[in-house]
Amino acid sequence: MEYISWAWLLIIAACLAIEAFTMGLTTIWFAIGGVAAWVVYFAGAGIEIQIVVFLLVSILCLFLTRPFFVEKLKVGKTRTNAESLIGEYVKVVTEINNINNEGTVKVGGQVWSARSLNDEVIAEGEMVVIKKIVGVKLIVERK
Template identity: 65%
Template sequence: MDYIGWAWLFVIVVCIVIEATTMGLTTIWFGIGAIVAWITSGLGFRLEVQIFVFLVVSILCLVLTRPIAVKKLKIGKIRTNADSIIGECVKVITTINNINNEGTVKARGQIWSARSFNDEVIEKDEIVCVKEITGVRLIVERKK
């Protein structure tokens, strides 16, 4: 095996190591392309052909299979139970005032920043219902 074959093996190993450490389905496609390029190297094809095969296989794998793999493996999404707070009624801990960017509520034993849904001021100790979550802030409205 010539030095080009060793170079493809090096690329394969680097892609596998990066993929193993990131777990983000970013380099595995290039690792597959490098495997096919390594095979073409072993069959005696010129370097230009190997690079072309590497690029074509990597791009095809990336375009055709990544969306399916991301969907099936749910890569990149960390699910929390925070969404289950939506609809619950909670107590206002400090007055909610959107203009001053103030207000907190206590939900399930945790203090959350809060904003009122319709920009009204909601006083301390009132009961509000959670309408939605935006970032780390609960959007609430007075309980009717």
């Protein structure tokens, strides 16, 4: 039955290798489950118990800790260029009026076309928050 020990080691190594290449914070939890099953193997438990421990530990780790680590490590959420503007507060340069198709805001020294989120008229000089980007226009809302 020593081959079971090697099987758990192979599962652990495979999960770690996959995680190293994907960085998706998914297979790392199955590697942890593999370690738990390997420990249970050395404690003398049968293969059924080892598989149950592997699945329980892996799934619990996946669902209970992954969201925390994904948020802390910002996995898969790299905002670049224009997307990084969302949530920023900016000043209206010219009145925003969706009906007349006009309005601009100044963001980091650049003037962008802007439209209001709720079709409201926003006066020059007001502060607004960028909610989304559609094409080359910023969709904004009053602060």
